[in-house]
Amino acid sequence: xxxxxxxxxxxxxxxxxxxxxxxxxxxxxxxxxxxxxxxxxxxxxxxxxxxxxxxxxxxxxxxxxxxxxxxxxxxxxxxxxxxxxxxxxxxxxxxxxxxxxxxxxxxxxxxxxxxxxxxxxxxxxxxxxxxxxxxxxxxxxxxxxxxxxxxxxxxxxxxxxxxxxxxxxxxxxxxxxxxxxxxxxxxxxxxxxxxxxxxxxxxxxxxxxxxxxxxxxxxxxxxxxxxxxxxxxxxxxxxxxxxxxxxxxxxxxxxxxxxxxxxxxxxxxxxxxxxxxxxxxxxxxxxxxxxxxxxxxxxxxxxxxxxxxxxxxxxxxxxxxxxxxxxxxxxxxxxxxxxxxxxxxxxxxxxxxxxxxxxxxxxxxxxxxxxxxxxxxxxxxxxxxxxxxxxxxxxxxxx
Amino acid sequence: xxxxxxxxxxxxxxxxxxxxxxxxxxxxxxxxxxxxxxxxxxxxxxxxxxxxxxxxxxxxxxxxxxxxxxxxxxxxxxxxxxxxxxxxxxxxxxxxxxxxxxxxxxxxxxxxxxxxxxxxxxxxxxxxxxxxxxxxxxxxxxxxxxxxxxxxxxxxxxxxxxxxxxxxxxxxxxxxxxxxxxxxxxxxxxxxxxxxxxxxxxxxxxxxxxxxxxxxxxxxxxx
Numbered sequence: 001x002x003x004x005x006x007x008x009x010x011x012x013x014x015x016x017x018x019x020x021x022x023x024x025x026x027x028x029x030x031x032x033x034x035x036x037x038x039x040x041x042x043x044x045x046x047x048x049x050x051x052x053x054x055x056x057x058x059x060x061x062x063x064x065x066x067x068x069x070x071x072x073x074x075x076x077x078x079x080x081x082x083x084x085x086x087x088x089x090x091x092x093x094x095x096x097x098x099x100x101x102x103x104x105x106x107x108x109x110x111x112x113x114x115x116x117x118x119x120x121x122x123x124x125x126x127x128x129x130x131x132x133x134x135x136x137x138x139x140x141x142x143x144x145x146x147x148x149x150x151x152x153x154x155x156x157x158x159x160x161x162x163x164x165x166x167x168x169x170x171x172x173x174x175x176x177x178x179x180x181x182x183x184x185x186x187x188x189x190x191x192x193x194x195x196x197x198x199x200x201x202x203x204x205x206x207x208x209x210x211x212x213x214x215x216x217x218x219x220x221x222x223x224x225x226x227x228x229x230x231x232x233x234x235x236x237x238x239x240x241x242x243x244x245x246x247x248x249x250x251x252x253x254x255x256x257x258x259x260x261x262x263x264x265x266x267x268x269x270x271x272x273x274x275x276x277x278x279x280x281x282x283x284x285x286x287x288x289x290x291x292x293x294x295x296x297x298x299x300x301x302x303x304x305x306x307x308x309x310x311x312x313x314x315x316x317x318x319x320x321x322x323x324x325x326x327x328x329x330x331x332x333x334x335x336x337x338x339x340x341x342x343x344x345x346x347x348x349x350x351x352x353x354x355x356x357x358x359x360x361x362x363x364x365x366x367x368x369x370x371x372x373x374x375x376x377x378x379x380x381x382x383x384x385x386x387x388x389x390x391x392x393x394x395x396x397x398x399x
Numbered sequence: 400x401x402x403x404x405x406x407x408x409x410x411x412x413x414x415x416x417x418x419x420x421x422x423x424x425x426x427x428x429x430x431x432x433x434x435x436x437x438x439x440x441x442x443x444x445x446x447x448x449x450x451x452x453x454x455x456x457x458x459x460x461x462x463x464x465x466x467x468x469x470x471x472x473x474x475x476x477x478x479x480x481x482x483x484x485x486x487x488x489x490x491x492x493x494x495x496x497x498x499x500x501x502x503x504x505x506x507x508x509x510x511x512x513x514x515x516x517x518x519x520x521x522x523x524x525x526x527x528x529x530x531x532x533x534x535x536x537x538x539x540x541x542x543x544x545x546x547x548x549x550x551x552x553x554x555x556x557x558x559x560x561x562x563x564x565x566x567x568x569x570x571x572x573x574x575x576x577x578x579x580x581x582x583x584x585x586x587x588x589x590x591x592x593x594x595x596x597x598x599x600x601x602x603x604x605x606x607x608x609x610x611x612x613x614x615x616x617x618x619x620x621x622x
Contacts, residue, residue, distance in 0.1 A: 004511075005499075012499025012539075299495045301456065303509045303555070304484020306477045392451035395491045395567075 002309060006316040016289065017321060023282045024325025024371055025332065030274040032367035033333035034267045036354075037344065039363065040337075041260050044179030044351025048256065053130030054101075054221035055230045058091050058237060058246045059083070081105075082216040083244065090241045091220050096228030097237075101127040102217035104193055106200070118154065119185040120164065122193030122213055129223055131187050139173030145191045147172045151183035162186070165199035179351030190214070222246070260350055279374060286382045290314070297386055298394035311383035315376065322375030326368040334364070400594045401453060401487075401563045402429040406462030408448050408617075422448040424617045425461060430563060430594035435586055437597045437604055440614030446598045447492060449614065450565050453596065454489050455479050466563065484512055488556035488593075490566040495552045496540025502527065503536040506555045519558060526554035529584055531577065545572035553581055557588060564588055564595045570604070582607045 010017040060083040085102070092100040104122035123131050125143045135149050143149065148169040150156060160171045169188065177183055188196070194213035224233045230248055237246035290297075297310050305313075337344070338354065345352035354360070407425040412418040422445045430436055430453070438446050451457035453464055455471040464471045466486065471479055483489070496505055506523045527533045530550035532543075540548055549572050556564060566585060570578040578601060586607045589595040597604055605611050611622045 005508075008499045008504075295495075296497055299491065299497060300512075301480070302454070302483075302489045302491050302495070303512060304480050304482075304487075305512055306480035308477060309480070309512065390457075392448065392457040395451075395456075395493065395495075396447060 002312045002316050006313060006320055009313075009317055010320060019285065020282070020318075020321040021325035021328065023278050023285065024322040024375060025329035026274060026278045026325075027374060028326040028329030028367045028371040029333045030271045030278075030329075031370055032330045032364060033337050034271040035367065036333065036337050036360065036363055037352075038264045038267050039359070040179075040341065040344075040352045040354050041263060041348070041350050043353040043355055044345075045257055045260050047176070047178040047353050048180050048182075048351045049250075053133065053223075054249050055224040056222035056234050056237065056246050057249055058088075058220040058222060058241075058244050059218070060087075061243050061245050082211055082218060083220070085215055085217055087241060087244055088217055088220045091222060091237055091244070091246075094233065094237055094240060096225050096233035097222055098225035099127065099129055099223040101129055101221045103219050103221065104190065104213055104216065105218040106193060106197060119181070120193065120196060121185050121187050122190045123187055125189050130221055134175050135173050135187075138176070141172060143172065143189050145189070145195070146170055147188065148192065149173050149175055149187040151175055151185050152177035153183040154186065164196055165203055167196055167199045177353050179345060179353040220244075256350060259348075263348055263350060275374070279378065282375070283378050283381070286318075286378055287385075290382045290386055294389060294394050295397070297389055298391045301389070301391040302395070307387035310386050311380075314383040314386055315379050318375045318379035319372065322372050323368075326371035326375075329371065330364045330367055333367075334360075400430055400432040401464070401466050403427065403453060403459075403464045404462050406449075406452055406459040406464060408445075408452060408457065409460040421617050423452065423459075424619070426619045428453075428612075428619060430596055431609075432562065432594045433589055433592050434609035435589045435595040435597055435607055436610045436612065437599060437608035438612045438614055438619070439599060439604075442600075444614040445617040445619075446614045447567050448617075449619065450489075450567050450596060450598050454487060454565050455483050456489075481513060484509055485559060486562050488559070488561035488564045490552050490556045490564070490569045492567045492571070494540075494545065494548050496543065496548050498539060498541050501537050501539055502532065502543070502551050505540065505551055506558055509555060509559050522560075523554065523558055526557055527551075529580070530554050531580065546574065546577060549573060550577065550581065553584065557584070560591075560593075562593055564593050565598075566596065567598045568600065569597070570599060570601050578603075 060081050062081060082104075088100060088102050091097060102124055106120040106122065107118075125132060131149065139149070146167075146169055148162060148171055150162070150171050150173075152175055154162075154174070156162070156171045156174060162169050162171055164186075169186075169192065175183075190213040197211060197213060222233070222237070224230045230250075234246045234248055237244070300310060300313075341352055341354055355363070404427055405425050406423065406428070407421065408423040410420045410422060412420060426449070428449070438449070440446050448457065452459050455464065458472050466482065469482060471482070474482065497508065500508065503520070503523055506527065507518045507520065510518045524533060524536065527536055530553060532547050532550050535543065535547060540551065543551065549569065553566070553569055556566070564585065569585070570581050573581060582601075582604055585595050585597060589609075597608060613620050613622050
């Protein structure tokens with residue numbers, strides 16, 4: 001009976017009900033949209049860390065003025081600088097260096113896949129320890145001549161062939177999303193890259209006419225052996241290998257992590273502010289409502305409703321409005337965050353990867369539960385007040 | 400049936416108890432079944448306070464209220480509320496419609512509070528008919544006049560055929576015809592075995608009463 005009466009009370013006062021639903025909607029929207037954004041940013045950073053895969057990145061000294069890992073990762077701007085392969089060999093012999101893998105950066109002018117030039121990155125599948133583990137989530141085969149791995153944001157034609165400088169390249173795998181510029185890069189082995197360099201030179205589109213994938217690289221990725229201090233190995237490379245600069249990969253993404261922490265704190269503060277405000281408004285609104293409905297509760301007492309039943313009525317009405325508002329808030333947040341994740345990513349300038357369906361569902365349910373719990377706590381206070389009403393006094397009021 | 404032993408009600412205007420207002424002086428009182436008992440008196444004389452004490456809605460400062468063998472104020476709230484729901488029909492002062500329900504739903508509400516079985520809709524319609532508001536069954540209280548709402552409250556108090564009916568100014572807002580109809584209905588209710596208390600200013604109500612009391616400054620005397 002209490003459930004039916006609650007429904008009728010809510011339906012009978014649509015304005016009052018709408019206001020309470022709206023407050024609950026604010027609560028669940030803020031917590032779901034905010035936490036989903038923070039989680040997506042965290043996931044983006046984690047993915048980026050994992051994809052970087054190296055402890056140290058070595059680039060030519062001259063590159064330090066034009067090379068910024070953050071801009072490379074987030075804006076897809078790797079820069080064009082080259083280093084003789086012999087330096088890579090020198091780096092590989094330094095103590096504490098467990099493995100090295102070279103990469104060569106080349107920009108395509110355009111490709112059928114993309115509206116802008118994509119980054120072509122050459123790597124050596126034999127020595128690679130960053131790209132292949134990433135690719136192995138979807139592909140376990142060989143990376144042969146003409147084969148390319150493409151980032152998640154690259155649009156792959158139905159025939160699986162992308163054309164760069166009139167060279168057909170077969171897409172063998174699409175890599176998992178990182179939320180960074182790595183998602184718009186195309187990876188190929190050095191043979192393929194060499195063919196692309198030659199094709200670009202033939203077309204007069206390459207400003208670096210003299211480069212050869214056999215002789216130069218753009219960066220050397222270093223994995224430090226266990227037991228060695230990454231900082232010490234980096235310092236050793238900087239000290240003993242001339243014309244190069246070694247940078248710790250973790251330092252490179254620390255700026256991104258710092259930005260993420262800042263944004264997360266801002267979002268957290270925003271959520272807290274909305275919650276405090278909404279809860280205070282909800283408390284005031286419910287208190288006013290309960291005062292307005294004192295006579296209604298007194299009449300129910302006259303009919304034989306126990307204090308517990310009155311509390312149940314208040315709690316049921318609150319649960320219904322919070323459930324409705326909470327669900328609407330979650331749905332609205334989903335409608336904002338999912339379709340506009342690209343815009344959010346661009347605005348924040350941070351890697352943004354939406355979590356999987358299971359985690360989103362858990363987050364949605366958690367947000368709804370938080371909204372219901374907050375509403376229930378406030379209603380419980382009001383219900384406790386209602387249970388103390390002096391029925392006889394209220395019945396005489398206004399007579 | 401319903402009887403009060405030495406009940407009184409004091410209100411303390413100051414926390415230290417130095418200023419006491421006695422709304423009901425210590426009183427023994429009984430509502431016999433099958434009878435209409437009327438209490439008259441000026442406004443503020445303590446009539447409604449006594450009615451609320453008898454209804455289990457206001458704990459007395461002293462004394463006890465018994466409904467058959469049940470000491471009302473010794474019962475936990477849940478049991479007292481259920482007892483009031485099943486056995487006591489209270490017609491409160493003033494407007495007492497729940498605005499989210501229709502007239503018929505308002506009348507049936509006491510039956511639905513604890514009942515899981517079928518609701519006595521036929522009786523509800525019969526009572527509405529008797530009160531002259533049958534055609535308003537699907538209307539919400541907000542659309543009723545004061546008198547119509549009053550009659551709805553009377554029908555609601557009688558829906559579960561209570562053994563005790565406590566009516567506080569049931570004929571307020573009513574014209575002569577409806578006043579007579581209400582008093583006649585309460586008389587019939589007593590005839591069917593209920594103990595009926597009628598708190599009223601209505602001059603002609605005594606004609607329907609088996610016993611008449613007068614309340615003056617909280618003191619109850621039989622006339």
